[in-house]
Amino acid sequence: MTLFGLNAVHLALLIPALTAALLALSPGYRLSAWINSLAAFLTFLATASLFFSRPPVGLYLQVDDLSVVFIVLGAFVGFTTSLFSASYIAHEIEIGRLTPIRLRFYHAMYQVLMFAMNLALMSNNLGLMWVAIELATLTTVAMVGVYRTHEAIEAAWKYFILGSVGIALALFGTILVYVAAEPVVGQGLRGMVWTVLMTKVALFDPPLLNVAFVFLLLGYGTKVGLAPLHAWLPDAHAEGPTPISAVLSGLLLNVALYAVLRFKMLLAANHAALAPGPLMVTMGLVSLVFAGFMLYRRRDIKRLFAYSSIEHMGIIAFAFGMGGPLANFAGLLHMTMHSLTKSGIFFSVGHIAQVKASQRIDDIRGLTVTHPLLGWALVAGVLAIAGLPPFGIFTSEFLVVSSTFARQPWLAAPLVLGLLVAFGALLLRLQGLAFGEPSPGAAPVRASYLPMLAHLGLVLAAGLYFPPLLTAWFQHVARMLG
Template sequence: MNSNLFLVSNMLVAIPAIAACVLAFESEYRRSAIINLCASGATFLFALILLLTEPETGTYLFVDDLNIVFIVLSTFIGFTTSIYSASYIEHEIETGKLGPVNVRFYHAMYQTLMCAMNLALLASNIGLMWVAIEVATLTTVLMVGIYRTPHALEAAWKYFILGSVGIALALFGTILVYMAAEPAIGQGYDAMVWKTLMEQAPQFNPRMLNVAFVFLILGYGTKVGLAPMHAWLPDAHAEGPTPISAVLSGLLLNVALYAVLRFKMLLTANAAAIAPGPLMITLGLLSLILAAFMLYRRDDIKRLFAYSSIEHMGIIAFAFGMGGPLANFAGLLHMTMHSLTKSAIFFAVGHITQVSGTQKIADIRGLTQSQPILGWGLVAGVMAIVGLPPLGIFMSEFLVVSSTFARQPLLAIPLVFGLLLAFGALLLRLTGMAFGEPTGREAEVKASVIPLYAHLALVLLAGLYLPSHIVAWFQNVARLLG
């Protein structure tokens, strides 16, 4: 690997790892918040350097057009969430919900999570990727239970148990891929390296690959939040700190999706293996429709948007399952827009719950009057997430639907049905929360709204105009995905 590229890719892992070690011993909140922010910002800057490099493979880390998309998006949202986190956690300290030990633990785990996700995205070895995703899972389990309330601990245990089942299935699938590759490549490290696997994939045992992919999509699909393996996600969102909800929806789900896409490429390269698309389409539609119905029954604002994440991960899985240049482009665009929009929504929701002192939707009313900056931010976020023009998700959903109509018109029926169902549910919930007479108590909160409106501005810009170099970049990745 080129020495400069080797340095950059290693810094993407090393910076958050070093920051995590430092933060584990830093007890003063303001200093730890600044260190967390600076480390996240430095990681994002190094990620931007990857845009100027040529794809290259090393022994343990590699860079190509596909993982650059995920890394830049991941580090950007990690950076903006660290800005938002500073004011959010400060309020939690002032109200006594978190103590010095909890805060020190929170910041150390935040950077550990960033390190693990970057490592998973950069790993050139399928075993190393699995380990990194497992570390990211365990880190978020600990952060979900940080409040130490009975409900938080229950949510953390539920996440741990379901996540462990999922990661065990993914491990078994990874072992089967190694076994399928062994006759063609031989034993040892090379049989687990992405570049070698892709080159030799046509020679692999197709039956072994078929079984492996079933385990892999069920295992990593648990982390993506695809139904019916989604049960951990609403509880984790509801009980954990809101910055972690933003990271879960905006980043961790994408990292697991990245693993699924890598293995999908492997199967596509083997002509004798099953087409992975139909399974992804089925799980995607199931997630979309189930989540859309569940949106009508939620009474907790964070659970509401957790189900919205399940809905949109279903749309993304559906798009990548359809495959082809247009559907893959739409899937990439939708993943990017969803990550930016959903994290922005959670930025608003976090401060709204602090202001109102509750997560109950029925007790949150008239936000545009009582808290206009947060209220209108939430309105804009929901308008974006339901796919109204001219915001970016409208464009990505339009491309998904139009490509489906062109290739599989019958599949467009449940797709559009799920989209309309979710559209109605979210607008119904938003109307009561944003408008009308304010109710309930209001606390004084120093809200950090810059990340919220920065994300929404990017989503609006993407809906109005996508720069030609970004379009070309996404088109190249779409072709790579097959």
Template structure:
């Protein structure tokens, strides 16, 4: 039964090693075949694992070292689906970069090796039950993805990679302090101290943890792993890393990596809420979340670099997710998880689409990009719709999740915070709309030839957009089931979602 889970972790690691081994062979077809094989295996195994969770609610394997519940199943599904689609887009994108001489074959093969190693580290961080290994997994994502950020070995990309490593390593070190405090707290409490390393065991006794220690522990956790989430004021690495990385990597960083760190924050949010009550962790999540939205919205308006504008949008949306969890209650948690899903697909679509724009115009500067509707009509259409989806325009999924956040805030009696958040989101809408007007419309330069740089990419963009549309019209039953169960896990691990009084999916008409 657990073979799918083991295969999920082994497959990307094995493909990564093989890609590194063939780096000197100059066999591009073999490298591409390995890459596609790894993507297909990751997608299949991740969906199989999610299906297992749907069938039996949670999975404990490998002597408690692996723990997968509905909450982690959501993130496994995102890694599998988004990683598969972005990885497919990466085939044509990196082939073009290789042909144009922006990298040699060894870097090309190493890129695929680090990409699948990146997938492995993210999967490890969301499936492990060991809180130390959870920290190791998040730290390992930094090391593997930093090489992806510096793929082109230019001064700006190498500077971004080093900045990424330094800031995130220092930040995640604070996460280690919080992890050690939590472990020592549980170690003094449990009758079998060897079990204090497992999150599921700590959760079972979280109500008896020392409140004073957990106050400090969660502050360190939010500061540390919040750095990896891109929350203000630890966000400064994100715009550089996301803008300098190859576009498929930018999409994966924004759509998946940030969520992995948020899952770890959420795990400790659950423990802290049981140990000290809801008010303290919710207050911290609300403050950091709202500050992130507020700071990012002005940068979104000011930026002229498409990928940096999208990067600041990632900060804004991670802040919005944190804000939703901070509002608390079934609807707040439901909205935060739903926004995690919808934002992932929207951001993967837009970063990959920005790759097509970069290949065509050789620039990320909006002042030099115009007339996409003439030069790349299909990319222009899907990019424009993706931007509107990201801005929260109906009928796409982000409208539903943002509407749910507003309702959650009003229900929690925090109307003035919701109004402030809506003002920030209005500024974001203005900044994103400006990007569409400048790039999609207008007259293209005469030296820009018409035609899509990558035919397969159009299909991939369409798939992302269809998923966003479907999430905005009707949430499929398996996704809704995972969301319901996850809300129960966050609010009260000992009660099933069917026993809860307030059902947010009924509020949203689901």
């Protein structure tokens, strides 16, 4: 895909960057909301074209089969979230939670976030990828605090402090990779180019790579939301605008995971270095079991699903840590299904919080009675994220468990325990939310249900029939991951 000599990679970066500048100057809500959605749609079209043609690899940018999965998924969620955001933010303006100035800031930052995440996923330079992920972090920090309440500012600062610690650890790990590469590749830019490093990494000093990966896993693992580095995530979800919760769960966590996978591939290519899998398996299991038990103690509906995100990122890290074609395929599928499902759930939660004027679970009861479509959509979303058939997450979780039983049966026990604990907590909360005695506050829903229904419909369709073309694509990427 080319336009005026620009290829799809250029367009995926230029569209959000230029739109951010335009939105910073746009005074009207309706116009800025439409511009935001249109830009997100055009970015999605540009990224989707990467399935069919790609520009040549450069020193700064490159797109391969692995990055295309993340880029297209992220652009799609970014587009649907922009549609949800348009109707959601209208209500926030009406009730006075957002002012025109903050609205300009919100829409501009949304496109900066899209730019930063696309840049991170298309980077061929490890330093550039670090800068892009840091930009995405700072952007979401600003958006979490956009309401300017005491709680929102506190959550933003907590996110900023913990995110800064994580990104500093990741920077140190990146520097160590460069130090390990310098004797082999030489000084300068080539020592940071991922495609160059992959051809020479077998000659790098293994101890340096080992230490580097520990720092990189801890640093980027903070942004993935893996326990015990997760503390920023529940507050950021609870206090920020709901569209940002959807973007955090459906996009930003995946971008940090992508960075971890890139360095995992690098380390795996040096046979004298430590195996990265056991570290990822350990952090994944800890996150899964910890988040499963924490789900029982949540009193805020957005915090509930924030801990669900920690649980599922743990499952994904576990699957990629196990490695091999089947586990990697399961990890890719689970990442895709989680992004679609969790963002769809946050769309429904945004509607619920507006019609009930509360995020407290005790204030939300009997949704299937007061708002049938919204209530049953929440039921479908919770059943999907809990891993029940026929939704796509059931398939991915089944593949994770079966591959674990086949290769490391003793790991299957804590894995299944974590899944069952989280399953019980979600169903326990769902009973009151959807089927309890209706709580007061039954305002009509004026926002569009389309993004929510589209996501849940895709997850259901994927559970019933996963297209052979996508299956073959995921199988190919799974083999790339080793």
